Structures are given as C-alpha cells and as structure tokens.
Amino acid sequence: MDHALIESTLGELVAANSRxxxxxxxxxAMSYLAQVVEPQFDVDSADFDRDPxxxxxxxxxxxxxxxxxxLTTAVACAGWMAEHVAAAVHEPILEKWALGxxxxxxxxxxxxxEIADATRDIVAADDSACNKAYFATLYHAGKLRADFFFDELAQFLDSSPLALAAGPHRESVLFTALRAFAAFGSRRTTAEYACxxxxxxxxxxxxxxxxxxxxxxxxxxxVEFEGRAALLRDRAAEAVGLHPxxxxxxxxxxxxxxxxxxxDDALISIDTALRLLPAAGWxxxxxxxxxxxxARREAIEVARVQARQAAVERxxxxxTEREITKLAETVRGSVVKVIEGVSIFAAVIAFAVGSLNISLNGNLSLAGRLWIIAAFGGGLLLFALLVIGGTWAVLHRLSRRDPD
Structure with a gap:
C-alpha cells in the first residue's frame, strides 16, 4: 500500500464535509483490511467526529x-495503540474503543x-504485557457489562488471571467503576459496598x-435500595453539567x-437524549x-399520566372527605339543637304540669307553694342542662376521635 498517499488523502479530508x-x-479502512495490513499513520487527536x-x-x-x-484482536489493537496513538489522547481512545x-x-x-490461553500469550509476549492485558480486560469486562452479567463480572475483575495481569491498571478509576457496576447489580453484595x-x-x-x-x-x-433514585438523579445532573x-x-x-x-423533567431529559443521538449509527x-x-420515553409518559390520574383521584x-366532615358537623349540630329543644320543651311541660298540681293543692300556703315550684323548676332546669351538656361532650369527643 502507498502509505504516503493515504497520509496525504487523510490530510485533505480535514476540510471535507461529514458525508x-x-x-x-x-x-x-476497507483497503487496509483487504490487504491484511494495519494502518501505518499516527493518531494525535481524540476527536471522533472530525479527525480523519x-x-x-x-x-x-x-x-x-x-x-x-x-481477546486476540484486543491484544493486537492494544499493541497498535501503543505504537500509533499519542500519549496525550491514549486513555480516552483506549476506554472508548475497549468498551465500545x-x-x-x-x-x-x-x-x-479461552481467557486463560489469551492470558498466557499476553504474559509471554513482551514488556508491554501489562498494558495489553488491561485493554483485553476492559474489552472482556465490557461484554459482561453489556450483557448485565453482574456476578460473572465481579468474579472476573477480582480473580481472573487476565485481570490480575493488568497490574497497576487495576487501580484505575474505570476499573473501579466496573467493579461498582457489578456490585450494584449483584444480590451477593450490599448496597453499602456498591455505594x-x-x-x-x-x-x-x-x-x-x-x-x-x-x-x-x-x-x-x-438492586433497589433507599435513596437510589435521588442519588442517580443528582449525580447524573452533575455529569450532564460537565458533558452537556x-x-x-x-x-x-x-x-x-x-x-x-x-x-415533566424526565421527559425533557429523554427528549434531549433523542435529539443528541447521532443520526448515523457507526x-x-x-x-x-x-x-x-x-421505550424509556413511553414509560415516562405512562407514569406521568398515572401520576396525574392519581392526583385527581386523591x-x-x-x-369528598371534607364534604363528609362538613356534613357530619352539620348533623351533629342539628342533633344537639334537637336535643336542646326537646330537653327544654320537656322541662317546660313538666314544670307546667307540676306547677299546676301544686297550685291546685289547697293545703299549702302561698309561700310553701312558691318554694316548691322554685325547687321543682330548678331541678328540671338542672336536668335539662345536664342532658344538653352530656350530649355536647359526647359528640365533641366523637368528632375529635382518630379515624384510624
């Protein structure tokens, strides 16, 4: 292949339109593949949109x-990156390629x-075995992550000879993030550990x-735990602020x-995600x-409709509860008034009948009659007040009783 011509062509493509x-x-790329030759040019940019x-x-x-x-392909890719990708952009390209x-x-x-065989080949290869093992580890871990094999991913990262061969790269923040991913989805670990x-x-x-x-x-x-939703919302908002x-x-x-x-806010976010999703799927x-x-947008719409219906029903x-309470208070007030009226009416009738009998009794003096009438009337008045007061107290206690 004419590598110089390819270099020249790629340089000219800087000003070309995206298509x-x-x-x-x-x-x-296809010409390299057809001739079973790896690209010979270098990469010094992490611009996946415009760098030819x-x-x-x-x-x-x-x-x-x-x-x-x-993993053999992953090792070959890691080796190519070590020779042709600039150190300044090596990490973001490595992470994107391995997981992508x-x-x-x-x-x-x-x-x-197969992992064990690939590990032996990597370790026996050269001094860059550690870097190649790291890329291969990320590649295999990325498959387990994409398939949501949480327990298998945790076991692979913790004990696989390939992951152990990555050496100091095991302390990388991406390696820890993969461990957190596995811990969150596993039912064998606690939420505290994952957090x-x-x-x-x-x-x-x-x-x-x-x-x-x-x-x-x-x-x-x-796996669900208390505070998960709010933690995801808040941390994702921070991430969007850094990568809008x-x-x-x-x-x-x-x-x-x-x-x-x-x-409502979730709908705004998912619509933004759809708008930012590249139209081409390379x-x-x-x-x-x-x-x-x-699918997530539809779920949000359904949840929003259900929430609105629940709010209306609530x-x-x-x-209805306020109207029932108001009606009950009205009924209680009416009952009290009826009892008051009946009590007073009964007391008046009893007083009238009793007074009439006393007045017609000619054996008593006028002073004696008046004293008996006053005592009888006071007793009836006290009886009426006791009936009214007791009724009010009972209804008041019922109105304040806890519904539960």
Missing amino acids: ELERKCEQI HLICADRYWNHRFRAEPT YAFITRDSVESAG QLFDQVWTSPERTYAATDVALNGLAYS NSHILHFRLATGRWLCGDH RVSHELLQGQYL ENAER
Missing part, C-alpha cells in the same frame, strides 16, 4: 472486532479456557467520561428523574439506543 469524510475513511486519522483507524478496528471478536467494541460484540463472550465503590469513582480527580457513564449505568440498573452534549448521560438523568417521579448502535430511549377523595 465525504465518512465515505473516504471507510474506503481507506482517528475516524479511519476506528473504522478499521471496528471491522476487525466484528470479524473476529476475540465490547458493546457491539457482546454476543461473543469467551470461555474461561463505597461508586463514591471512590465519583470523588476521584482522575474520573473519566467512561468511568462516569459506567458508574451511573450500574446505579441505574442496581452526551446523549447517554441525558438518558441516565431521565432515568433518575423518572424513578424520582419528576416526570460508532454507536443507533437503532438499539434509539429503541431504548423511545383530590376528589380529599374533597
């Missing part, structure tokens, strides 16, 4: 992984035996975009708001992600 850029990079060199290399390795989704290629080949998880790992990622000054997304992804699919053009982080925020019951699985986003129930 031409994509087409030419695809052609160059990175786009062409990305196309090449994407096809390689689709054709042979193995894992996602598109998630249906080809390798067995323990500890999550906090290590979140508070790390070396936290990367990939680590941020993996940690939030684990929290979004976590990331469709996946807006999706995470929509999920957190949805779980918190903030349906690097991302456009149709798959769009399907996930639309308001109607409260209004």
Whole structure:
C-alpha cells in the first residue's frame, strides 16, 4: 500500500464535509483490511467526529472486532495503540474503543479456557504485557457489562488471571467503576459496598467520561435500595453539567428523574437524549439506543399520566372527605339543637304540669307553694342542662376521635 498517499488523502479530508469524510475513511479502512495490513499513520487527536486519522483507524478496528471478536484482536489493537496513538489522547481512545467494541460484540463472550490461553500469550509476549492485558480486560469486562452479567463480572475483575495481569491498571478509576457496576447489580453484595465503590469513582480527580457513564449505568440498573433514585438523579445532573452534549448521560438523568417521579423533567431529559443521538449509527448502535430511549420515553409518559390520574383521584377523595366532615358537623349540630329543644320543651311541660298540681293543692300556703315550684323548676332546669351538656361532650369527643 502507498502509505504516503493515504497520509496525504487523510490530510485533505480535514476540510471535507461529514458525508465525504465518512465515505473516504471507510474506503481507506476497507483497503487496509483487504490487504491484511494495519494502518501505518499516527493518531494525535481524540476527536471522533472530525479527525480523519482517528475516524479511519476506528473504522478499521471496528471491522476487525466484528470479524473476529476475540481477546486476540484486543491484544493486537492494544499493541497498535501503543505504537500509533499519542500519549496525550491514549486513555480516552483506549476506554472508548475497549468498551465500545465490547458493546457491539457482546454476543461473543469467551470461555474461561479461552481467557486463560489469551492470558498466557499476553504474559509471554513482551514488556508491554501489562498494558495489553488491561485493554483485553476492559474489552472482556465490557461484554459482561453489556450483557448485565453482574456476578460473572465481579468474579472476573477480582480473580481472573487476565485481570490480575493488568497490574497497576487495576487501580484505575474505570476499573473501579466496573467493579461498582457489578456490585450494584449483584444480590451477593450490599448496597453499602456498591455505594463505597461508586463514591471512590465519583470523588476521584482522575474520573473519566467512561468511568462516569459506567458508574451511573450500574446505579441505574442496581438492586433497589433507599435513596437510589435521588442519588442517580443528582449525580447524573452533575455529569450532564460537565458533558452537556452526551446523549447517554441525558438518558441516565431521565432515568433518575423518572424513578424520582419528576416526570415533566424526565421527559425533557429523554427528549434531549433523542435529539443528541447521532443520526448515523457507526460508532454507536443507533437503532438499539434509539429503541431504548423511545421505550424509556413511553414509560415516562405512562407514569406521568398515572401520576396525574392519581392526583385527581386523591383530590376528589380529599374533597369528598371534607364534604363528609362538613356534613357530619352539620348533623351533629342539628342533633344537639334537637336535643336542646326537646330537653327544654320537656322541662317546660313538666314544670307546667307540676306547677299546676301544686297550685291546685289547697293545703299549702302561698309561700310553701312558691318554694316548691322554685325547687321543682330548678331541678328540671338542672336536668335539662345536664342532658344538653352530656350530649355536647359526647359528640365533641366523637368528632375529635382518630379515624384510624
């Protein structure tokens, strides 16, 4: 291949429109594949949208992984990166490639035996074995993550010879984020342990975009625990503030708001995620992600309608309860008034009849008659007051009694 001509062509593509850029990079990548030759140019930018060199290399390795989704390919990719990717942009490209290629080949998880064979080859290869093992570990872990194999992922990261061969890279923030993802989804670990790992990622000054997304992804699919929804919402909002053009982080925020019951805000977030999702599905699985986003949007809409219906029903129930309470108070007041009237009327009738009998009794003096009438009237008045007071006290106690 004429590598100088390819270099010249890629340099000219800097000013090309996106359609031409994509087409030419695809052609160059396919020509490398056809001749079984790896690209010979260098990459010094992490701009996956406009850098022709990175786009062409990305196309090449994407096809390689689709054709042979193995750890052997991952080792070859890691070796190419060590020689051709500038140190300043090495980490973001490594993380994006390892997890991205894992996602598109998630249906080809390798067995323990295949992992052991690949590990032996890596360790025996050269002094860069540690770096190659790290990339291969991320690649395999990315497959387990994409398939939501939480327990298998935890076991692989903790005890696999391949993961152990990564050496000091095991302390990287992305490695910790993958461990947090596994812990959140596993029912063999506690929420406290998962949150500890999550906090290590979140508070790390070396936290990367990939680590941020993996940690939030684990929290979004976590076994339920108290405060999970609010934690996801708040942390995703922070992430969106740092990466406002990331469709996946807006999706995470929509999920957190949805779980918190903030349906209107969740709808805004999911619509933003759909708007930011690239129309072309080269690097991302456009149709798959769009399907996930639309399904989440539908779930948010359903939850919002149900919440509104529940609010209306709650308001109607409260209004009915107020009306019943008002009616009960009115009835109690009427009962008291009726009892008061009956008591007074009965006392008056009794007083009148009793007074008449006393008045017709000619054996008593006038003073004696008046004293008896006064004593009799006072007793009847006291009786009426006792009946009225007792009735009021009983009804007042009933009105204050706890409904439960």
